[in-house]
Amino acid sequence: MKKRILILSLSVTIIGILLISVLYTDIFYRKSVDTAKDQLKKYSNFYDSTEVFDEAGATALSEKLGGIQVTYLLSDGNIVADTLGESGVSDGEEISEALKSGEGYAVRADGGGKDRVYYCFRLSVPVQTPQGEKENCLVRLSLTLADEFSAFSGALPTMIWFLVLDILCCFGFSWLVSGSVLKPVERFTKDAATVREGEIRTDTPELKPIAKLMNEMNADIDKKVARIKEDSRLEKLILDSMEHGIVIFRDPSDVVLINKTAVKLLDYEQNEPIGLFLTDKEISTILSDREASLVYRKFSNKDYALRFTFGEDSAVLLMTDVTETLAASRSKDEFIANVTHEMNTPLTSIRGYAELIEANAVPPEKIGDAAKIIRKQSDRLSNLIRSIINFSAIDSDALPAFEVNVSDVIGELLPGFEPKIGQKNITLTSQIEPNVKVITRRERLVEIVNNLISNGIRYNKEGGLLDVRLTGGEEPVLTVKDTGIGLSEEDKTRIFDRFYTVDKSHNGSGGGFGLGLAIVKKICKREGWSLSVDSALGEGTKFTIVFHQKKEETK
Numbered sequence: 001m002k003k004r005i006l007i008l009s010l011s012v013t014i015i016g017i018l019l020i021s022v023l024y025t026d027i028f029y030r031k032s033v034d035t036a037k038d039q040l041k042k043y044s045n046f047y048d049s050t051e052v053f054d055e056a057g058a059t060a061l062s063e064k065l066g067g068i069q070v071t072y073l074l075s076d077g078n079i080v081a082d083t084l085g086e087s088g089v090s091d092g093e094e095i096s097e098a099l100k101s102g103e104g105y106a107v108r109a110d111g112g113g114k115d116r117v118y119y120c121f122r123l124s125v126p127v128q129t130p131q132g133e134k135e136n137c138l139v140r141l142s143l144t145l146a147d148e149f150s151a152f153s154g155a156l157p158t159m160i161w162f163l164v165l166d167i168l169c170c171f172g173f174s175w176l177v178s179g180s181v182l183k184p185v186e187r188f189t190k191d192a193a194t195v196r197e198g199e200i201r202t203d204t205p206e207l208k209p210i211a212k213l214m215n216e217m218n219a220d221i222d223k224k225v226a227r228i229k230e231d232s233r234l235e236k237l238i239l240d241s242m243e244h245g246i247v248i249f250r251d252p253s254d255v256v257l258i259n260k261t262a263v264k265l266l267d268y269e270q271n272e273p274i275g276l277f278l279t280d281k282e283i284s285t286i287l288s289d290r291e292a293s294l295v296y297r298k299f300s301n302k303d304y305a306l307r308f309t310f311g312e313d314s315a316v317l318l319m320t321d322v323t324e325t326l327a328a329s330r331s332k333d334e335f336i337a338n339v340t341h342e343m344n345t346p347l348t349s350i351r352g353y354a355e356l357i358e359a360n361a362v363p364p365e366k367i368g369d370a371a372k373i374i375r376k377q378s379d380r381l382s383n384l385i386r387s388i389i390n391f392s393a394i395d396s397d398a399l400p401a402f403e404v405n406v407s408d409v410i411g412e413l414l415p416g417f418e419p420k421i422g423q424k425n426i427t428l429t430s431q432i433e434p435n436v437k438v439i440t441r442r443e444r445l446v447e448i449v450n451n452l453i454s455n456g457i458r459y460n461k462e463g464g465l466l467d468v469r470l471t472g473g474e475e476p477v478l479t480v481k482d483t484g485i486g487l488s489e490e491d492k493t494r495i496f497d498r499f500y501t502v503d504k505s506h507n508g509s510g511g512g513f514g515l516g517l518a519i520v521k522k523i524c525k526r527e528g529w530s531l532s533v534d535s536a537l538g539e540g541t542k543f544t545i546v547f548h549q550k551k552e553e554t555k
């Protein structure tokens with residue numbers, strides 16, 4: 001900046017000096033021409049008409065006038081005498097002017113690098129020339145002048161002095177300017193660069209608008225930065241609160257963004273490469289092929305779908321917990337396998353007997369037995385179908401619930417079990433508190449009571465005990481307890497699974513399909529009741545349901 005001020009001030013003054021010099025030279029030159037003209041006119045008064053109009057007269061006049069050039073001319077321009085030895089005919093402008101109007105001036109270069117001012121006047125009286133008496137003769141006086149260039153070069157030394165002075169002044173000026181103008185600017189720049197908080201201030205009035213503008217801009221920038229920070233904080237919050245893992249990366253060791261879930265799942269440490277990307281061969285291949293792919297991996301006992309997508313120079317990994325989806329699809333497969341298995345057993349039996357009868361392979365006296373077996377297996381098949389329908393109907397049942405009298409439901413169902421109880425010599429005891437009511441659908445309660453009591457009979461011992469109790473209060477409790485075969489610790493955890501039967505050998509005989517307790521569990525879950533089992537192998541089993549009360553649906 002200082003340098004620029006110096007160069008600028010130097011250039012301005014040099015150009016200025018040059019211009020002024022040229023201008024002055026011109027003015028000076030014109031002035032000298034005018035002065036010379038005046039002088040020559042005054043000199044013309046020294047002409048003496050009595051003198052002879054010849055060489056001697058001209059020389060005498062020149063000497064009188066300090067040696068200037070004097071020329072005597074005839075009216076046709078013929079030179080009669082000239083003190084500088086000019087001869088012949090002169091046709092200068094001054095001569096034609098003088099002939100026209102009595103006097104004339106001209107300025108011409110004299111051929112020797114100088115300019116010359118000519119003044120010519122016409123004589124009013126005839127004069128005696130060497131050629132005789134002549135009228136209208138002319139006298140021309142002339143002076144040499146310094147031409148414009150010589151005037152300019154004459155002024156050069158002075159100009160050089162001026163230039164030296166100018167350079168010194170410029171140095172002084174730029175020093176002063178830097179002191180008085182640049183110093184505050186420098187201080188201001190320094191303050192502006194170092195100020196982190198608060199406003200930029202200045203005492204220099206000229207800098208105040210800039211300070212104001214910069215403060216406004218800073219405030220604007222602060223606001224924008226705060227907004228960006230808030231946005232990125234929110235984005236991070238959203239990403240971190242996601243249960244999906246997200247990683248944006250360029251390569252395994254250049255991670256652009258990773259959320260909390262992904263950090264945890266991938267055991268990621270900052271500035272370290274993602275281990276899985278290097279150790280897992282399939283994933284390494286995906287990363288080198290850069291083709292969108294989906295793979296499944298287990299992380300801490302959970303199944304995750306790893307979806308890789310690739311952009312220009314970066315890639316995105318989305319990790320989704322698919323444990324439940326996979327489990328659902330597995331359980332769906334299992335369910336279908338179990339249903340087909342359960343259906344196949346009675347169907348095979350029915351088909352076998354039907355073929356035997358068709359082929360007349362059953363003796364007539366045995367036909368009744370075969371028909372009985374076919375009917376029994378058909379019953380079993382329809383029981384299975386009903387159980388499956390019941391099981392899946394629980395989810396889709398959107399009918400409203402009402403207050404149902406549990407005591408009445410149990411009281412109505414118990415007599416229906418008497419034949420089976422009698423067959424096994426079981427002693428049934430029951431303590432049913434009257435008018436115990438819960439909000440539900442009646443058929444759900446019927447399903448529960450039928451399943452628990454029929455299991456209590458089916459898995460009881462010959463001559464065993466079966467106790468059914470219902471207590472009321474805030475949270476009514478139903479218990480069905482038997483003194484039957486009981487359950488092992490492992491079975492206790494599995495009996496509520498669909499199609500789970502402790503002893504597969506009882507399938508197709510006294511046992512069911514393993515759907516009864518699954519239905520009970522499903523109903524309890526839907527109604528918000530707690531279901532528990534207490535059992536010891538060989539001693540008996542007790543099922544307890546606590547009916548957590550809920551409000552009657554208004555549907």
Ligand code: ADP
Pocket residue numbers: 451455456459460482484485486487495500501502503511512513514515516517518540541
């Ligand atoms: P199932 O129709 O086979 O009885 P459940 O779902 O009702 O199906 O019962 C599942 C399995 O739990 C039964 O196969 C049986 O082995 C066992 N189980 C159920 N109730 C009892 C009980 N009271 N005592 C002993 N085992 C039982």
